Amino acid sequence: MALTGLDIFKLLPKTNCKKCGMPTCLAFAMQLAQKRAELDACPEVSEESKNTLAAAAAPPMKLVKFGTGETEVQVGQETAMFRHEEKFHNPSVLAPTIYDDLTDDQLAARIQAVNSLQFERVGEQIGIKAVTIINKSGAADTFASVATKVAASVKLALILCSENPGAIKAALGSTASQVPLIAAATLENVDKMAAIAKENKCPIVAKGASLEDLETLTEKIKAAGVEDIVLSLDTDSLKENLYSLSQMRTLALKKAFRPLGYPSLTALIGGDDDSQIAATSLICKYSGIVVLDTVNPAVYLTLLTVIMNIYSDPQKPVQVEPKLYSIGETTENSPVIFTTNFSLTYYTVESDVEASRVPCHILVVDTEGTSVLTAYSGDKLNDKAVADAITKSGIEDIVSHKKLIIPGYVAVMSGKLEEATGWETMVGPRESSMLPKYLQEVWG
Amino acid sequence: MAIPQVAQNFAGSVTEVTLGATAENGGTRTSTVTIGGAKNIVHAGTPADSAGRKPVIAMDVLDVAPTDWPDELMAQYADVADDPAAWAKKCVEQFGADMICIKFDGVHPDKGDKTAEDAVKVTKDVLAAVGVPIALWGCENNDKDNKVMPAVSQAAKGENCLIGIVEEDNYKALTAITLADGHHLITGAPLDINIAKQVNILVTDMGFPAEKIVTFQSTGALGYGIEYAYSIGERQRLATLAGDKTMAMPMICDVGYESWRVKEAKLEGVPEWGEAADRGPMWEATTAICLLQAGADIIRMRHPRAVAMVKSYINQIWD
Numbered sequence: 001m002a003l004t005g006l007d008i009f010k011l012l013p014k015t016n017c018k019k020c021g022m023p024t025c026l027a028f029a030m031q032l033a034q035k036r037a038e039l040d041a042c043p044e045v046s047e048e049s050k051n052t053l054a055a056a057a058a059p060p061m062k063l064v065k066f067g068t069g070e071t072e073v074q075v076g077q078e079t080a081m082f083r084h085e086e087k088f089h090n091p092s093v094l095a096p097t098i099y100d101d102l103t104d105d106q107l108a109a110r111i112q113a114v115n116s117l118q119f120e121r122v123g124e125q126i127g128i129k130a131v132t133i134i135n136k137s138g139a140a141d142t143f144a145s146v147a148t149k150v151a152a153s154v155k156l157a158l159i160l161c162s163e164n165p166g167a168i169k170a171a172l173g174s175t176a177s178q179v180p181l182i183a184a185a186t187l188e189n190v191d192k193m194a195a196i197a198k199e200n201k202c203p204i205v206a207k208g209a210s211l212e213d214l215e216t217l218t219e220k221i222k223a224a225g226v227e228d229i230v231l232s233l234d235t236d237s238l239k240e241n242l243y244s245l246s247q248m249r250t251l252a253l254k255k256a257f258r259p260l261g262y263p264s265l266t267a268l269i270g271g272d273d274d275s276q277i278a279a280t281s282l283i284c285k286y287s288g289i290v291v292l293d294t295v296n297p298a299v300y301l302t303l304l305t306v307i308m309n310i311y312s313d314p315q316k317p318v319q320v321e322p323k324l325y326s327i328g329e330t331t332e333n334s335p336v337i338f339t340t341n342f343s344l345t346y347y348t349v350e351s352d353v354e355a356s357r358v359p360c361h362i363l364v365v366d367t368e369g370t371s372v373l374t375a376y377s378g379d380k381l382n383d384k385a386v387a388d389a390i391t392k393s394g395i396e397d398i399v400s401h402k403k404l405i406i407p408g409y410v411a412v413m414s415g416k417l418e419e420a421t422g423w424e425t426m427v428g429p430r431e432s433s434m435l436p437k438y439l440q441e442v443w444g
Numbered sequence: 445m446a447i448p449q450v451a452q453n454f455a456g457s458v459t460e461v462t463l464g465a466t467a468e469n470g471g472t473r474t475s476t477v478t479i480g481g482a483k484n485i486v487h488a489g490t491p492a493d494s495a496g497r498k499p500v501i502a503m504d505v506l507d508v509a510p511t512d513w514p515d516e517l518m519a520q521y522a523d524v525a526d527d528p529a530a531w532a533k534k535c536v537e538q539f540g541a542d543m544i545c546i547k548f549d550g551v552h553p554d555k556g557d558k559t560a561e562d563a564v565k566v567t568k569d570v571l572a573a574v575g576v577p578i579a580l581w582g583c584e585n586n587d588k589d590n591k592v593m594p595a596v597s598q599a600a601k602g603e604n605c606l607i608g609i610v611e612e613d614n615y616k617a618l619t620a621i622t623l624a625d626g627h628h629l630i631t632g633a634p635l636d637i638n639i640a641k642q643v644n645i646l647v648t649d650m651g652f653p654a655e656k657i658v659t660f661q662s663t664g665a666l667g668y669g670i671e672y673a674y675s676i677g678e679r680q681r682l683a684t685l686a687g688d689k690t691m692a693m694p695m696i697c698d699v700g701y702e703s704w705r706v707k708e709a710k711l712e713g714v715p716e717w718g719e720a721a722d723r724g725p726m727w728e729a730t731t732a733i734c735l736l737q738a739g740a741d742i743i744r745m746r747h748p749r750a751v752a753m754v755k756s757y758i759n760q761i762w763d
Contacts, residue, residue: 081485082675082678082679082682083671083674083675083678084675084678084679116716119716119717121667121708122667211447212447215445215447219445237760238757238760238761239491239760239761239763242487242761243487243488243490243491245487246485246487246488247450247488250450250488251447251448251450254450255448255450257445257447257448259445260447273722274725274726274729274749274752274753274756275753275756277726277729277730277733277753277757278733278753278756278757278760280730280733280734280737281487281733281736281737281757281761284674284734284737284738285486285487285737296718296722297715297716297717297718298717298718298719298722298723298726299718299722299726300718301708301717301718301723302666302708302723302726302727302730303730305666305667305708305730306666306730306734308667309666309667309670309671309674309734310671310674310734312671314671314675344664344668344669344672347667347668348668351668351705351706351707352705354707355512355705433705434554436512437554
């Protein structure tokens, strides 16, 4: 929690020595509170005050990284309870399971399936970023050998899942350089696990049955010299998980309760593919890592889209590139429609054009990511903007006609637009959902 | 270190609303649903004290056979698509719908231009076929809805239905008739919390009781604007908790229609995206579960497998 200038003043020597360059300690404290000065500028401050101030300045939820190089992922350091307050910073990481009791063929198939969980959606790459290797066999050497194979065949961050310190140690033998997340330290094994995490410089999951257990664990792990911790509640109850995740987020952000100021991991183990869709709630409500027990691409495309949407910046509309998009087998006779470069507007129009089965050119006008009505009211959508878009797109060389379908809501632009472009305008429907009918009737 | 208390007491809570009237209340429903009542953010506080009533699923029945539904969805209703009563029965008896929402697509001037008499017949047939509470949702063409929905409302008088939607620039006719016939009302806004508040004020100024309103903030499908609906839902809940009575209504979302329009839900022949038969129901269920995180109380849905996924989720959280 941020300290006020007066809080900071109480921690300063109050000698007004001016060595920091400020006339008084109070003035320096005010500068510090506004983050316009560094504490190092004060030569007289005590070690104790330094620690207090450093702790207060630390983010309320720790940033935890695992993996390395291209596969490095980071979770945590969230600062908001609600996405409309401030963008959620580090998107949830999905991590499908691979069990170590699979036959060689099964293992190869599973790895192949895991590797295919990368998608392109609305022009962006989305995909899983980690994989969870589970020591189901109970044997340390089996776990180590499977971990080695997986590590060599995926470009993903690794989560090593065993409560047997011997198995984790064995698996780290070949994978430590990839900085896996160790899962997990429990009340039973915490001393040994924390020591392994420390020795291998790996982050570690603290797994406990209650918030109290988790607090005990994080204190012990921290005392062992490991700072990068992920919290995991030891329960199969989705309800208990969700209520605890909300409570932990509130404690970290609103109460600055450091022992629970870490990102979380939740696993949905067992059940069929349909049951995994419940992970939606874990993504929305505060689980930084979600372990899933399926490799069905439909589940991942769906959940990755949830992550894409919930972690988008509420202050910044998502935009598409303003250019000409040709949908279907267009010809020189295909209709030309214009719309704005607000991605939601564009993709709605695109999907309705696809539904019409009439091949179309969609001319996307740069309106700085605003919708048709907003852009029109803000004068970002006017005859000049459309004329520019027509020129830049080269559409006049692509189609043999000069008919432009304009959104029904801006029918009033028609006259000016015809003057500015020399194109004949045709007023389309107000709602994109009526496009299929319109196109089939007018151009079908 | 003791874990600090985070229990918060808020000034307001979501209004509890009961839909449907059984014989003892002058209707013919065999069951009612009660929604709302949440006293905190979704999953905050304790389940017993804060969660409120279990959200419910209203399955869509159209007054006309759909022509543009994807095959995977249409296959579920091929045997009943021309018969709203049989369709509703299937939703309740086979798919476990808590409510039926009759969507009067067919009265829209561009989608069949059916008459008020047609709509009244569908309403009566569905009321006779099933015992669950009914929502009656216009075609969203103002002129036509103002002609048709009053007749529909009257035909369902005494059944305590949920009728909608009224909007900022078209609320008087439907609000008046809904009030007269003793139904609940859906107030709609285009993803704009200020307009949502405004329309609630307008209809309550007409004497419509705030405790008989359900809000519709508009719905975006997963991948197509769900984040806007999500944040408005959260903001509505926060306003409610802060004590704003003009926002303290339960919320309904139109998930079925929105999610089955989406490319990812219906595109076939893209194995790298998984089977279309999985993807469609998952897209619908995920859209629904997402909006439940933001505080939705009634979800309009279409595919039985999606309904099963969402019911399973709801039963895990609100038991």
